[in-house]
Amino acid sequence: MATRGMLIVLSGPSGVGKGTVRKAMFRDNKKRDFVYSVSMTTRKPRPGEVDGVDYYFRSEQEFKHEIATDGMLEYAQYVDHYYGTPLKYVNQTLDSGKDVFLEIEVNGAMQVREKCPDGVFIFLTPPDLSSLKERIKGRGSEDSQTINKRMVKAVEEIKMMQQYDYAVVNDRVFLAVKRIENIIESEHLRVKRVMTQYEKMIGAVEK
Ligand SMILES: Nc1ncnc2c1ncn2[C@@H]1O[C@H](COP(=O)(O)OP(=O)(O)OP(=O)(O)O)[C@@H](O)[C@H]1O
Numbered sequence: 129m130a131t132r133g134m135l136i137v138l139s140g141p142s143g144v145g146k147g148t149v150r151k152a153m154f155r156d157n158k159k160r161d162f163v164y165s166v167s168m169t170t171r172k173p174r175p176g177e178v179d180g181v182d183y184y185f186r187s188e189q190e191f192k193h194e195i196a197t198d199g200m201l202e203y204a205q206y207v208d209h210y211y212g213t214p215l216k217y218v219n220q221t222l223d224s225g226k227d228v229f230l231e232i233e234v235n236g237a238m239q240v241r242e243k244c245p246d247g248v249f250i251f252l253t254p255p256d257l258s259s260l261k262e263r264i265k266g267r268g269s270e271d272s273q274t275i276n277k278r279m280v281k282a283v284e285e286i287k288m289m290q291q292y293d294y295a296v297v298n299d300r301v302f303l304a305v306k307r308i309e310n311i312i313e314s315e316h317l318r319v320k321r322v323m324t325q326y327e328k329m330i331g332a333v334e335k
């Protein structure tokens with residue numbers, strides 16, 4: 129049986145660049161043994177977003193059915209919509225030995241922390257709050273009322289940073305990618321994780 133993969137959780141305020149950084153990571157790392165877990169949401173797709181690629185776009189009724197049938201690793205209400213991580217895909221992928229990358233908000237991340245304490249929890253920060261607002265505005269996907277709601281939420285989220293293992297500033301996308309890759313590489317070298325592999329080998333030899 130393969131050694132179970134590592135769960136990597138990336139959070140950070142809306143508009144900080146989580147999606148941009150994650151896409152750059154996956155673009156540059158085609159050979160890596162890690163995959164992105166596509167979330168489910170009740171919000172409507174933005175222009176260019178594709179069902180099953182960016183999110184599973186579902187009705188509130190469908191989303192609540194998933195919750196009721198224990199289909200979610202975690203879920204949260206964010207501003208006006210539900211977001212959650214389908215459980216089955218995460219479990220199957222970790223069992224196959226691949227790392228799984230979640231890009232989720234803080235309340236969901238804390239639920240994951242409870243269930244998977246061995247995960248690696250990374251908080252992506254903006255260089256400052258004014259550039260955060262500029263990034264949300266620049267994306268042009270939210271009206272001014274939603275932008276204000278997301279900024280209020282951003283301040284609450286930044287206060288939660290202390291619950292994470294690592295803080296990574298997203299000043300430049302390529303630098304943020306490098307920092308996250310370095311974290312993942314180091315986490316793979318933790319003695320506890322390496323020892324798990326050796327214990328299996330030792331067990332086989334001693335049989
Ligand atoms: N390092 C950066 N410097 C300047 N602009 C950036 C940087 N990273 C991302 N951006 C821009 O900021 C905007 C928001 O980025 P993105 O949509 O990736 O954020 P997000 O954290 O995934 O947001 P949400 O949580 O709302 O989905 C985009 O227009 C993106 O191009």
Ligand SMILES: Nc1nc2c(ncn2[C@@H]2O[C@H](COP(=O)(O)O)[C@@H](O)[C@H]2O)c(=O)[nH]1
Nearest residue numbers: 167168203204206211212213231232233236
């Ligand atoms: N708890 C979860 N949060 C999630 C999940 N997927 C995305 N998100 C976060 O929601 C906000 C808003 O996203 P947007 O795409 O509408 O801008 C953002 O912080 C995402 O990271 C999830 O599965 N669970």
